[in-house]
Structures are given as C-alpha cells and as structure tokens.
Amino acid sequence: MEYLLDREKIDKFINKNGKYTFKRRSITYVLPLPTREPERAKFERGFSAITGGVIRKVNEKDVHVSTSDDIIDDIIADGKFQDDESKTLFTHFLKDQVKELTEGKVTTLTQLGRIPLTDNVNERKGEIDLIRFFFDTFIRDNIDRLQTILQNHDDSDLITEILDLSTSDTANQKNSMTYYRCLFPQLREQFMRDLENLAKNPSFLAGHLSLLMVHYTFVAMSQLILQTNKLTGFNREELQPVYYLLEWEKAAKWRDSYRYGNKMLLGEMEGFFAHEHALNILGMNTFSTDRNQFYHDLKEKLSEAGPEAERQFIKSIYAWLSEVYHVKTNIVVEAYKVDKTLEMAFSDFIEAIKKGISNEVNSRYPKAFEAIISKFFRKHGGPLGTILSLSQEQLLMLVAVSITEDRIELKQLWKELERRGVWLDHHSKEEVVKVLDKLNYMEKKSDSGDAQYVKNVL
Structure with a gap:
C-alpha cells in the first residue's frame, strides 16, 4: 500500500472554475461555525x-x-x-x-x-x-x-x-x-450521567436542560479548539484547563480567569479556519477512507504502518505543497528535509494554508463562537474586555449534577467541576463556598471546618 495524499480527490475539492478555493466539509467537519x-x-x-x-x-x-x-x-x-x-x-x-x-x-x-x-x-x-x-x-x-x-x-x-x-x-x-465526530468520549459519558442525575427531579430537568446543553456544547467546542491546535498531541482523555469567573466577582489581570479563559480561547481561534481546510485535504489519502480524521488519527494509522509509511506520507505532503499549492496560490511553502517529522510536516502544512485564508474569513469564522460566549458566559471586564463567567444559576446547575449522593466533600466538588470543563481559582472557590453556605448547602463535619461537605442540591 502507498501512503500518499490522493491528488485526484484533492484536485476536485480545491478547484472551482480553475481557481484554488479554501473549502471545508467534504469529508471532515470540525466546528459548527458558519x-x-x-x-x-x-x-x-x-x-x-x-x-x-x-x-x-x-x-x-x-x-x-x-x-x-x-x-x-x-x-x-x-x-x-x-x-x-x-x-x-x-x-x-x-x-x-x-x-x-x-x-x-x-x-x-x-x-x-x-x-x-x-x-x-x-x-x-x-x-x-x-x-x-x-x-x-x-x-x-x-x-x-x-x-x-x-x-x-x-x-x-x-x-x-x-x-x-x-x-x-x-x-x-x-x-x-x-x-461530526465525538472526540471526547469521557465528556460524552459525563453528560449522559448528568442528564440521568437531573432526571431524578423532573421539574429541575425541564428548567435546566437547555442550560446543561449549552454548557456541554461550549466545553466541547473549546476543547476541540485547544486540542486541535496541538496537532498530533491531541488528548481525548484529559481536558485542558479553562478558567471561569463568577458573574459577581471583580475581574483582574492577575486572575486565572483572565489569562486562561476567554483571552486564551480567542487567541487559540486565530487562524483556526485553516484546520477546517487542511484536515479535509489531509484526510484525502490513499490509505484511509474514514471520515473526520484529525492529525492524531493520521499519526496513529501511520505509526501502525511503520516508519517507512510515515516517511512516505511526509514526503507526499511537502511534494503537494510545492507542486500544487505553491503553483496555484504563489504562496511560499517550506521545503522537504530528511529531518522533518510528521508533526513538523503538519505544522508547515497549516502555516502554508493560513497564509492563503482571507482576512474576511478569519474574522467572520470565530464570530459564532464569540456569540455563544456573549450570550451565555460573558462578564464585561471593563478594560479587560470579555471574561468567561458563570451566573449563580449556572453554578448551582453544575453543583446539582456533580452530586449523586447525599453529599460530597468540598474538595471533591472542584474535581467534579473540572470533569465538566470548569476550573476556578482560589478566590472564585471562596465565593462558591459563600454562595452554597448562604443557601444552606454547606455542612461542616467539625467546628474546625477541616472537613466541609456540600449537600445534594436536587
């Protein structure tokens, strides 16, 4: 078997009236962003x-x-x-x-x-x-x-x-x-468990299902952005930390919610449309007919085939860049060298594609993602701009689905929130405790307060 890009398929994909087009969604769907x-x-x-x-x-x-x-x-x-x-x-x-x-x-x-x-x-x-x-x-x-x-x-x-x-x-x-393809099986299973937990209280389920669904939609999209940018380092099992601020807190540059929240996500979104185009091209190859293959999937298949197969595909990538992409777009591309790894080939490929994507597409593409943030997770941080935040209702919904027993230890609650894609810094955690205590959901095992528990909200 040969391990090459399928130029015939790619030519049909990229050509429109003799011109190169930066299309997407032929065999790979990445994000639901118009x-x-x-x-x-x-x-x-x-x-x-x-x-x-x-x-x-x-x-x-x-x-x-x-x-x-x-x-x-x-x-x-x-x-x-x-x-x-x-x-x-x-x-x-x-x-x-x-x-x-x-x-x-x-x-x-x-x-x-x-x-x-x-x-x-x-x-x-x-x-x-x-x-x-x-x-x-x-x-x-x-x-x-x-x-x-x-x-x-x-x-x-x-x-x-x-x-x-x-x-x-x-x-x-x-x-x-x-x-689309589910790239985070543990997150999918967590959603189903949360749904089953909510179903114990029908009225709570009806009133909070949309809130639960938009939360998981946003987490899945955010993680897809962060992990896709890691190319072959995509991690399906471990979520990357994304920090939130509670809606009533004051934003500050030194807070994790500023550095590792909205600012980080929008930074990762810069030029992301290139992945939409690149993954469709790379997926058109001679050794796999699977749909929705990402960089780590191709890496896995090539690793199983052996080093010679990987080397052949790397050469094929650089050959296509120089013989097709450069010729059709006049964009300068990296040349093949014997020390190029598959990760380097993917990186060079992406950088070449990014140079061809118009500013118009790059500016419009993230707007739908920003619209979700603005509608459901936005706190206006003044000169700091938009900060990812959780309202009290969102917080209590996440606390509710996180507790399946009569109570859990407070320190376990933070782990449960992280399983659902939410990280909080020390100051936000203190605010969570204040809210739960005020609503009588906190329980201390002793006067010293060493062991604190959170009661079942449902």
Whole structure:
C-alpha cells in the first residue's frame, strides 16, 4: 500500500472554475461555525430552540416544527365545537399557547420538544448546525439511553398532545447522516450521567436542560479548539484547563480567569479556519477512507504502518505543497528535509494554508463562537474586555449534577467541576463556598471546618 495524499480527490475539492478555493466539509467537519454572518445563530430564545431540535431528533422527528397559523387552522378544522363562541375561544387559547412555546416559555420536558427554530431562514442554518454538532457529539451513540429518559418523563399536556397531532413522526432522512465526530468520549459519558442525575427531579430537568446543553456544547467546542491546535498531541482523555469567573466577582489581570479563559480561547481561534481546510485535504489519502480524521488519527494509522509509511506520507505532503499549492496560490511553502517529522510536516502544512485564508474569513469564522460566549458566559471586564463567567444559576446547575449522593466533600466538588470543563481559582472557590453556605448547602463535619461537605442540591 502507498501512503500518499490522493491528488485526484484533492484536485476536485480545491478547484472551482480553475481557481484554488479554501473549502471545508467534504469529508471532515470540525466546528459548527458558519462563515457567513446571516447564518449565525443569534439565540433569540436562549438555547431552547437548539434543545427543542435535539429532542425532536432523538424522537426521530424532523428538527423543524411549524407554529404557523396554518397549523392552528388545520387543528380547528378537525375539531368539534358546540358553537362559534367556543370555537373562537379555543382558537385564541391555542394561539396564546403556541406563542408561549415560540418564546421558549415552557414548564415541561415535552413542551421543550415543541420549541421551534428561529423564524429567520438564514439563522436557522446556524441553529441546525449546532443541533447536529450536539447530537453527533453527545447523543448519537446513546440514543436508546436518552429515549428511555424522555419516555420515563412523559409529561405531555393537552396543548402538546393537540399540536403533536399535526406533526409528522418521520424524520427527514438527511437528519440521520453523521456530520461530526465525538472526540471526547469521557465528556460524552459525563453528560449522559448528568442528564440521568437531573432526571431524578423532573421539574429541575425541564428548567435546566437547555442550560446543561449549552454548557456541554461550549466545553466541547473549546476543547476541540485547544486540542486541535496541538496537532498530533491531541488528548481525548484529559481536558485542558479553562478558567471561569463568577458573574459577581471583580475581574483582574492577575486572575486565572483572565489569562486562561476567554483571552486564551480567542487567541487559540486565530487562524483556526485553516484546520477546517487542511484536515479535509489531509484526510484525502490513499490509505484511509474514514471520515473526520484529525492529525492524531493520521499519526496513529501511520505509526501502525511503520516508519517507512510515515516517511512516505511526509514526503507526499511537502511534494503537494510545492507542486500544487505553491503553483496555484504563489504562496511560499517550506521545503522537504530528511529531518522533518510528521508533526513538523503538519505544522508547515497549516502555516502554508493560513497564509492563503482571507482576512474576511478569519474574522467572520470565530464570530459564532464569540456569540455563544456573549450570550451565555460573558462578564464585561471593563478594560479587560470579555471574561468567561458563570451566573449563580449556572453554578448551582453544575453543583446539582456533580452530586449523586447525599453529599460530597468540598474538595471533591472542584474535581467534579473540572470533569465538566470548569476550573476556578482560589478566590472564585471562596465565593462558591459563600454562595452554597448562604443557601444552606454547606455542612461542616467539625467546628474546625477541616472537613466541609456540600449537600445534594436536587
């Protein structure tokens, strides 16, 4: 077997009317970030529209759900009424209920599944991409497990049962396609355990599911950014620390939340679109047909094949850079040398691609990621800019899912939060203790306070 880039496939991918194009998403999907501003999700209803779409997908229904007047007219037409007055009253009632669902005002899990996507057709594309990302990352391999949770909490009410009569039970076949790959199996398992824990309290689950889902979406995206930038050093098992500040705390440059929070993530996002293009090209090779291969996957396959296979692929990368990429773009590229390692080849490859990505794409691409931060995790730090933060509601939700027994030791709580992608410095931890103590969730084993416990919030 030869271990080379497949130039024929790559030529079809990069050529558009004879010109080189920096495309993505042929065989590899990296992040659910649109490059066009109109398609960016604005989160008018918080994250509930995404949650509703995911629930429908789990229930094998179309991610789209209509709340138009046509639906109401069809329901009314099928109904039987004593007189015109009762028909009019029911029509008004139905419209009011649908309006509340459209605005994301729900009290049950079943109602969550009725929240529609945005009315803006362009922005809907961004929401659907987030639904696909979340579903493929956290749910696809756990559909039966999640369906069991939903079935055990069948809290349907009259309005949702009526609306469900007008909803197709068959999902669009396109929705069954796998787009993204779960690169953090432990994080996926943690989400499922947290969901099962929340399900012990149905009302808490309905009120906090969207909050839990946006948290895990953001953590998965953040870790994907940090780990992809490590190229072959991608670590699937160990999350990289990302620090948060509590919403009511004062930001400062010396705080870890400034240095290793939003500032770090946005720094890692600079030029990241190059990975979207590069991974598609590198995945088009003669030794693997797998989709969604990252640098560490290619490294693993080549290591199994032996040093000669790795050397052949390294040469192929540099040959393509000089004979194809340089010729088509006139961008200066690194030349092959015998001491080049696979890591160095990937690094040189990325740097060459980065030089070709337009400033426009590089500036638009991170905006959707920043939109999630601004909507759900932003604290205005004055001259320090945006600081990653947690509200009290977000904090209590994370504390709630972290405790599966009657209580846990305080020091264990910090480890549980880190398993869920949240790191806090010493000052923030003190604030957490103050909040939990104020809400009567803290328990001391002795007057000395040496052993402190946190009670079960659920």
